Amino acid sequence: MFEARQHRVPIRILKQMKKFLAGLGLYAVPFLALAQTGTLETAIGTVGRIVNLIIPIVGAILLIFFFYGVIGYVNAGGDEEKRGAARNTMIYAVIGMFVAFSIFGLVQLLRRSFGVGDTAGLTLPGQSGFYPF
Known part of the structure; x- marks a missing residue:
């Protein structure tokens, strides 16, 4: 059944x-x-460096999309369908910029909260001085 x-x-x-x-x-x-002996600083620092590398690239691409939408909106004239598509492109670009920069801010907040980049480093648990033989 x-x-x-x-x-x-x-x-x-x-x-x-x-x-x-x-x-x-x-x-x-x-x-x-x-x-x-690794530190939490190295792991969070690696993520921070990757985000710091990617965010400007993503921001530039989204800014290009925004201006592409502006140009499409201006060139649409009286065609409501083209104006709507261009307006949607601009809205999505602004939303994308908000998300990208929010992620950047969150990573920076976490880096500062854990003291990454400062002199303070958090060490991961390990066994220093352990020699099995």
Whole structure:
């Protein structure tokens, strides 16, 4: 009477997840082996550097989209369909800029909260002086 419905994850997504988890595992190996003493500062600092690199690029692209919408709006003349499409482009660009700069602000807030970039560093738990042989 009722048919069982199976939800399957596409193979492409599974392959991407596999690559991501493998990379994440390789990043964590030194911590598991106690080969180096890492700090929370290095992990948050890495994320902060990546965000600091990406945000200006994303902001510039979104600004270009905004001006593209402005030009489309001005060139539309009396065509309401073109004006509506250009207005939507401008709105989406403004929303995108808000989201991008909110992410930037959140990362900066977290970096300052954890003291990343200052002299204070939080060390991860480890066993210093452990020699098994």
